[in-house]
Amino acid sequence: MTAQPSAAALTPVPSREGLWSRTRTLVLQQPILQVLVLAVVVVWLLITVPGIANLRSASALLIIASLLSLAAMGQTLVVILGGLDLAIPGYVIVGAFVSANLAGGQGWPVPVAFLLTIAVCGGAGAAIGFLCHRLKVEPLMMTLGMGAVLTGGTLFLTNGNYASAPPDFLRGLAGVTSTTFGLPLPPIILIVAVAAVLLWLVLNRTPAGRSLYATGINVRAAKLTRVNTTAVWTLVFAASGALAGIAGMFIASFSSGWAQSIGEPYLFSGLAAVLVGGTTFGSIRGSFTRTVLGALILTGLSTIIVSNGLAEAQSRIIYGVIILIVVALYGRERHVRDRF
Amino acid sequence: MNRVLGMFQRWPFGFAMLLCAILLIINLVVSPSFASPARLGSTLATLAPFVLVGFASTPAILSGGIDISVGPLATLINCVFVAVLIPAGLGDWPLAIPLLLALAMAVGAINGVLVAIVRLHPVVATTGVLFLLIGASLTIAKSPIVAPDNWTRPLAGSIGVIPGAVITLGAAALVWFLLKRTVFVRNLLATGESDSSAYGSGVNVTAMRVLAYTLGGLFAGIAGIALSALLQASGSSLATTYALLGLAAAVLGGTSLGGGRGGLLGTFFGALAIYLLQQLLTSAGVQPNLIEFTYGLLLIVGVVLGATLLSPRISRRTA
Numbered sequence: 001m002t003a004q005p006s007a008a009a010l011t012p013v014p015s016r017e018g019l020w021s022r023t024r025t026l027v028l029q030q031p032i033l034q035v036l037v038l039a040v041v042v043v044w045l046l047i048t049v050p051g052i053a054n055l056r057s058a059s060a061l062l063i064i065a066s067l068l069s070l071a072a073m074g075q076t077l078v079v080i081l082g083g084l085d086l087a088i089p090g091y092v093i094v095g096a097f098v099s100a101n102l103a104g105g106q107g108w109p110v111p112v113a114f115l116l117t118i119a120v121c122g123g124a125g126a127a128i129g130f131l132c133h134r135l136k137v138e139p140l141m142m143t144l145g146m147g148a149v150l151t152g153g154t155l156f157l158t159n160g161n162y163a164s165a166p167p168d169f170l171r172g173l174a175g176v177t178s179t180t181f182g183l184p185l186p187p188i189i190l191i192v193a194v195a196a197v198l199l200w201l202v203l204n205r206t207p208a209g210r211s212l213y214a215t216g217i218n219v220r221a222a223k224l225t226r227v228n229t230t231a232v233w234t235l236v237f238a239a240s241g242a243l244a245g246i247a248g249m250f251i252a253s254f255s256s257g258w259a260q261s262i263g264e265p266y267l268f269s270g271l272a273a274v275l276v277g278g279t280t281f282g283s284i285r286g287s288f289t290r291t292v293l294g295a296l297i298l299t300g301l302s303t304i305i306v307s308n309g310l311a312e313a314q315s316r317i318i319y320g321v322i323i324l325i326v327v328a329l330y331g332r333e334r335h336v337r338d339r340f
Numbered sequence: 341m342n343r344v345l346g347m348f349q350r351w352p353f354g355f356a357m358l359l360c361a362i363l364l365i366i367n368l369v370v371s372p373s374f375a376s377p378a379r380l381g382s383t384l385a386t387l388a389p390f391v392l393v394g395f396a397s398t399p400a401i402l403s404g405g406i407d408i409s410v411g412p413l414a415t416l417i418n419c420v421f422v423a424v425l426i427p428a429g430l431g432d433w434p435l436a437i438p439l440l441l442a443l444a445m446a447v448g449a450i451n452g453v454l455v456a457i458v459r460l461h462p463v464v465a466t467t468g469v470l471f472l473l474i475g476a477s478l479t480i481a482k483s484p485i486v487a488p489d490n491w492t493r494p495l496a497g498s499i500g501v502i503p504g505a506v507i508t509l510g511a512a513a514l515v516w517f518l519l520k521r522t523v524f525v526r527n528l529l530a531t532g533e534s535d536s537s538a539y540g541s542g543v544n545v546t547a548m549r550v551l552a553y554t555l556g557g558l559f560a561g562i563a564g565i566a567l568s569a570l571l572q573a574s575g576s577s578l579a580t581t582y583a584l585l586g587l588a589a590a591v592l593g594g595t596s597l598g599g600g601r602g603g604l605l606g607t608f609f610g611a612l613a614i615y616l617l618q619q620l621l622t623s624a625g626v627q628p629n630l631i632e633f634t635y636g637l638l639l640i641v642g643v644v645l646g647a648t649l650l651s652p653r654i655s656r657r658t659a
Contacts, residue, residue, distance in 0.1 A: 079455035084463060084585070135647035140406070140641055144584055148636025240449040241433065264580065269466060281461050313478030320471030323464065332459045336539040336546075 034293040048308045060176050065299040066192040069249035069292045072270035074099030074240025076291045081216045082282030083139040086239045089263025091121040095248020096258035097154045101216040105164030117245040125241025126234050133233035170253040199288045216282040275323050344644035346450025353594040353606030361614035371623045384505035385496035391611040392563030393582045394589030396556045398607045403552035404532040404599030405462035410560040412473035417564025420575040423481040433491040437452045443560040448557015452550035477576035483575045498547030508566040592642045
């Protein structure tokens, strides 16, 4: 499922090596377009809402973008693998339940809460990844089913009790007014930034990262080069679950509580962040850096939309248009006649 | 045992059909009034939008793609009818039906063009359109608007002795039946099975894909009308629920996500099985959250069974 542009980027045709094709290659390989769009969005935001240029509002925006990035982190890896994880709302709800009801309401220690979330969501994800790869089924339905199982099971355990909030320590990590080592930045922003750097190192500088890209581009070829593709699938889906679960814990901490529908927006907005960032299904052009850029762009845009008096409905429409335009710019697939 | 398995493999919807039969019997045991003629009309009316959304997602899957925007399209049609056409005085059926179906087919065709001509990944293209449609529905009718008395009401009750839902379901089935007489369905399945082979044998793959999504749009339009009949109001909040349930129905009914295998009959039984399960759990007094849990479990088990016991590919390999 390699997209045509990436193939063109790998083997440039000598006769068309003009300025245009070199620019095109550069734009395809580096997220220059996204950086430009982000700059435009920031300038536009400063012009339309001048009041936003203070530390409090800026860090609030950054927290929202960080939470969205964290929820979309695992989805990025799954999309690089050529799949789609529809169980994100389920993982987010499990995370929110553990942090608010167990750590907050029942007073469980925070490290135990983290371990439980990682075990439950990671385990569910690992099962999906393993089964999908072994049985050669599309992850779409499996993740949809797992999402329903996790959501239904967690809400049953919750039994309508949404009164408790996460403990102070977790709320301090994701609160707008918190500081990190004296810096006026909430810790969650730093956590996501460090995670982004670590993930970049893993994807670009380790054999594990190369195995992931290889498996995403062509499972059979990867297997023939002795990549353990079963392990790649299992681990990637496990990571997707664990990361979305942790994101759920922080999401509940940021809003000091949770509700039944807390996970739903993070599925589609997270996917939008991945796609706007420029990660395409099963390609070498995917990375978490791109997803962070996508999340920043979307957060900025929805702030502009809301501050211009438009509603959530219009922001959905704009999300849709942006996804279509961005992906049409470079996420196109090959024509059938070129695929013989 | 092997013969039973062989039968399931030849008819992909056999598993869903068996599931339906079992669930129907349990339903009748739990609440004997379930199949009484008095309740049949309303039962079918509740079932119809769900089955139709499943129908709507089927052609796209058969063509080797996927369409996640059919559920939101059905709710958009519902919102357009209740919140735009009726207040504008265009709510009479000779005018409203062509308008609504044309709108639905146009949206379907846009999906098809994005997938086949702009050549976006089907998930990406239909996710983009899904956002557009949800946004449009919320813009038209954010909170539910109650519809005045209109022609759709009998479609959720009965017209004479015929349950109204038979008409909406029948219309979609008739379209599919007529298309099956043409070369369209065969070319569609060929495209889904292997697009490069179909292209090599002279099938216009691009046109097939656009038409598949347009047909899905038509079914989603009928689903929107059936939904209006059932709700008699606008229900923009149902969009994402229907988006995923329709896919689940199609896959449970034996339509392969790889494309090229399956059909509307399977989707019907898939949707019926999910509906019967919900009915059973509801009448047994199970909590709604546990129903979602069971439904997810059923989906996983169904997919796993479909890929192991019931897959002709595996049996061929072991034989």
